[in-house]
Amino acid sequence: MKKPLKNMNPTDVLGKVIAISHSNLETEARINSILNIIAQDMSFDEVLVYTLDSDKLLTCRFMNSRSKLFHLLNQYRSRVGEGVVGSVAQKRMSQHYTYRDVPPRFGCLFYPDLNGFIKKLRTFSFLPLSDDSYLYGVLFIGSAGTDRLTDADKILLSIFTREIGGILRSHQLVVSSKKRISELATLSELGRVLSSNSEPRTILGNISFIITKALNAGFTTIRLGHAFIKLDSQRYTCGEIDTTTEKEIARLEEEVKRSGKTASSREFLQDQLQEAVAAFYTAPIASKDRFLGTLTVGGPRSVAGLAVEESSRYLVETIANYISSGIENSLLNMKLKDLVDELGKAQQRLVEQETFRSLGEMTASIAHEIKNPLVIIGGFTKRLAKKARLDQTENRYVEIILKEVGRLESILDEILNYVRENPMLLRGCNINDFLDELLYLFASDIAWEKIEISRDFDRDVPLVPCDDQQMKQVLINILVNAYDAMHGAGKISIRTEQKQVGSHPFVTISITDTGGGVDPKIIDNVFNPFFTTKERGTGLGLAISNKIVMNHGGHIEVNNVTGKGAQFIVYLPQKNSIIQEEIV
Amino acid sequence: MKTMRLLVVDDEENIRFLFKEELEEEGYEVDLASSGLEALSRIKESPYDLVVLDIKMPGMSGIQTLTEIKNTNKDLPVILCSAYGEFKQDFTSWVSDGYVVKSADTSELKQTIRSILGKT
Numbered sequence: 001m002k003k004p005l006k007n008m009n010p011t012d013v014l015g016k017v018i019a020i021s022h023s024n025l026e027t028e029a030r031i032n033s034i035l036n037i038i039a040q041d042m043s044f045d046e047v048l049v050y051t052l053d054s055d056k057l058l059t060c061r062f063m064n065s066r067s068k069l070f071h072l073l074n075q076y077r078s079r080v081g082e083g084v085v086g087s088v089a090q091k092r093m094s095q096h097y098t099y100r101d102v103p104p105r106f107g108c109l110f111y112p113d114l115n116g117f118i119k120k121l122r123t124f125s126f127l128p129l130s131d132d133s134y135l136y137g138v139l140f141i142g143s144a145g146t147d148r149l150t151d152a153d154k155i156l157l158s159i160f161t162r163e164i165g166g167i168l169r170s171h172q173l174v175v176s177s178k179k180r181i182s183e184l185a186t187l188s189e190l191g192r193v194l195s196s197n198s199e200p201r202t203i204l205g206n207i208s209f210i211i212t213k214a215l216n217a218g219f220t221t222i223r224l225g226h227a228f229i230k231l232d233s234q235r236y237t238c239g240e241i242d243t244t245t246e247k248e249i250a251r252l253e254e255e256v257k258r259s260g261k262t263a264s265s266r267e268f269l270q271d272q273l274q275e276a277v278a279a280f281y282t283a284p285i286a287s288k289d290r291f292l293g294t295l296t297v298g299g300p301r302s303v304a305g306l307a308v309e310e311s312s313r314y315l316v317e318t319i320a321n322y323i324s325s326g327i328e329n330s331l332l333n334m335k336l337k338d339l340v341d342e343l344g345k346a347q348q349r350l351v352e353q354e355t356f357r358s359l360g361e362m363t364a365s366i367a368h369e370i371k372n373p374l375v376i377i378g379g380f381t382k383r384l385a386k387k388a389r390l391d392q393t394e395n396r397y398v399e400i401i402l403k404e405v406g407r408l409e410s411i412l413d414e415i416l417n418y419v420r421e422n423p424m425l426l427r428g429c430n431i432n433d434f435l436d437e438l439l440y441l442f443a444s445d446i447a448w449e450k451i452e453i454s455r456d457f458d459r460d461v462p463l464v465p466c467d468d469q470q471m472k473q474v475l476i477n478i479l480v481n482a483y484d485a486m487h488g489a490g491k492i493s494i495r496t497e498q499k500q501v502g503s504h505p506f507v508t509i510s511i512t513d514t515g516g517g518v519d520p521k522i523i524d525n526v527f528n529p530f531f532t533t534k535e536r537g538t539g540l541g542l543a544i545s546n547k548i549v550m551n552h553g554g555h556i557e558v559n560n561v562t563g564k565g566a567q568f569i570v571y572l573p574q575k576n577s578i579i580q581e582e583i584v
Numbered sequence: 585m586k587t588m589r590l591l592v593v594d595d596e597e598n599i600r601f602l603f604k605e606e607l608e609e610e611g612y613e614v615d616l617a618s619s620g621l622e623a624l625s626r627i628k629e630s631p632y633d634l635v636v637l638d639i640k641m642p643g644m645s646g647i648q649t650l651t652e653i654k655n656t657n658k659d660l661p662v663i664l665c666s667a668y669g670e671f672k673q674d675f676t677s678w679v680s681d682g683y684v685v686k687s688a689d690t691s692e693l694k695q696t697i698r699s700i701l702g703k704t
C-alpha cells in the first residue's frame with residue numbers, strides 16, 4: 001500500500017537540506033538534522049547512516065530521531081563486503097528491496113532481534129555515500145508506508161547522499177588534520193623532554209604522561225629491557241592498568257622483544273581474552289639493533305573497537321623510536337656526568353696528595369731547624385750539670401730540663417721520619433692502566449698544556465706487585481721533575497717494557513724528558529737525600545722515590561739521553577718472592 | 585798511645601762547640617770546620633783519623649763532601665751526623681762508615697767513634 005507523498009515539495013526539502021549542510025553546526029548535528037528532514041518530509045521511518053571508520057569497519061552512527069532500529073544496528077560493526085550494507089559499500093551501488101525480497105543478512109550477521117522490527121517495514125534502500133574516489137559510508141532508508149521508492153525519490157536521495165558524503169569527507173579532513181597537528185605537538189613536546197638534561201627516571205615518567213594525554217589513552221607503560229645504571233625501576237607507567245591486562249601486556253612485551261615488531265592486543269590475544277582486558281599496542285624501543293625496552297599504549301575497549309585507534313600504531317612506533325634515541329642520549333649523558341665527577345674527584349685526590357707531600361717535606365724541614373738548637377740546649381745543660389757542683393734540688397732541675405729535651409727530640413724524630421716504614425699494600429697492578437690514569441690527570445691540568453706526552457706501552461706486560469699509592473708518588477715525582485727541567489714546555493716519552501736482569505724478570509717504566517739532562521757531575525747524587533738543584537727543593541723527592549721502589553724489590557736507573565734530556569727507568573720485579581703471598 | 589785526631593764539620597757553631605767539648609773529654613784531639621769546602625782543605629793540610637760530618641749545610645752539602653773525601657781519602661772513616669733519622673740505613677750500607685742521629689745525648693756518637701777507631 002503506497003502512501004502518497006502529498007506534502008512534499010522536492011525543492012523545499014532540497015533547500016532545507018542544503019541550508020543545514022552548509023551551516024556551522026557540528027558534524028553530528030548537521031547529519032542528524034538532515035536525516036530528520038528526510039524522514040519527515042519524505043515519510044520514511046528509518047533513515048540511518050553507516051560510516052566507514054579508519055579500521056575499515058562500517059558502524060551505524062547517525063539516525064533520525066524516531067528510529068527504532070538504530071540501537072540494535074549500532075551494536076554490530078561489519079566489514080566491507082559483508083551483508084547488504086557491506087556489499088553496497090564494496091560495490092558503491094545502491095540497492096533497493098521490498099519486504100518480499102530483503103535478504104536475511106542485513107549487516108554482517110543475521111540478527112534475530114531485528115525480526116519484529118523488519119516485519120513492520122515494506123521497503124529497504126541502501127545507498128552508498130561516496131565521491132569519485134572515496135567511500136565514506138552507507139545511507140539506509142526503511143519505510144513502512146510505501147512498497148517501493150519512486151524514481152523521483154531516488155533522484156532526490158542520490159542528491160542527499162552527495163551532501164552527506166561531503167559533510168563526512170570534510171569531517172574526516174578536519175579530524176585527520178587536527179590529529180596530525182596534535183601528533184606534531186606531541187612529538188615536539190616529547191622532543192623537548194627527551195633533549196632535556198633531566199635524569200632518565202624523570203624523562204621516562206614525563207614521556208608516559210605526555211603520551212597518555214596526547215593519545216587520550218587509558219594508560220602508557222614503558223618497560224626497560226635492562227636494569228640500566230642508577231635506574232631503580234624498569235617500568236614507568238602513567239594511568240591505571242588492571243591486573244589481568246597487566247599480565248597480558250607482559251606477555252605481549254616478551255613477544256615484541258622476540259620479534260622486534262609492533263603488535264596489538266587484537267592480533268595477539270585470544271578472542272575470549274580480548275573481551276576481558278583493555279586494548280593496547282606494544283612497540284619495541286631499539287637503538288642500533290640493541291633492544292632497550294618496549295612502549296605500550298592502551299585503554300579500555302569501546303564500541304568503536306580499540307580506544308587507541310589503529311591509525312595510532314604508526315605514532316606509537318614513531319614515539320618508540322624517539323624514546324630510544326632519548327634513552328641512549330640520557331644514558332650517555334649520565335655516563336659522561338659520572339666520568340666528569342670521577343675526574344674531578346681524582347684531580348682533587350691528586351692535589352691533596354701533592355699538598356700532603358709538600359707539607360710533609362716542609363714539616364720535616366722545619367723540624368730539622370728546631371732540632372739543632374735543641375741538641376745544643378740539651379748538650380750544654382748536660383755539660384753544665386757535670387762541671388758545676390749541684391745540690392740535690394739543682395740536680396733535679398737539670399734532670400727535668402734534660403727529660404723535656406729528650407721528649408722534644410723524640411717528637412721531632414717522629415716528624416722527621418715522615419716517610420715512615422708504612423706497611424706496603426701490594427696488589428697485582430697493571431702498570432699501563434695505572435700510567436694511563438695518571439697521565440690523564442696530568443693532561444687535563446692546564447699547566448701541562450705545553451707538555452706533549454707520548455706513550456709507547458707494551459700491552460702485554462704482566463701484573464706486578466705494587467702499592468699503587470706509593471708508586472703514584474714515585475711517578476708523580478719523576479714527572480714533576482721532568483716538567484721542572486723543561487720549564488713547563490717540551491715532550492715526555494713514556495715507555496713500558498719487560499726486561500730481564502740476570503735471571504729476574506722486571507717490568508720497566510721509562511720516562512724521558514727533553515729538559516737537557518742531568519749534569520754528569522751530579523748524576524750520581526740525584527737519589528741522595530737533601531740533594532737538590534731546585535731553588536726551593538727539599539732534596540727529598542727522588543730519595544723517597546728511590547726508597548719506595550727499593551722497598552718493592554726494584555730500583556731506579558737514571559741516564560742522560562744525548563741532546564735530549566734525562567731518562568728515569570723504574571724497574572719493578574714481576575715477582576716478589578718475599579711478598580708474593582701478600583698480593584691480592 | 586797516639587792521640588786520635590777528629591774533624592767535626594757542621595755549619596752550626598754551637599754544635600761544633602758541643603761536639604768539641606764532649607769529644608775532647610773522651611781524649612780525642614778535635615778540629616772544627618764550618619763547611620764542606622773548609623773540611624776538604626783541612627783534610628788536605630793535615631791527616632785525620634775520623635770525620636764527623638753534618639749532612640744539611642749551605643753550599644756544599646754533606647753528601648757532596650762525603651763523596652769528595654772518599655774520592656781522595658778512601659780509607660778515612662766518615663760518620664754522618666744528621667737530625668734526620670730516615671736515611672740512616674741507606675747511608676750505613678752505602679758509602680759512610682757510620683750514621684748517627686743528632687741528639688743532646690752524645691753517647692751514641694761516642695760509641696760509634698770508639699767502635700770505628702777501635703777496629704783500625
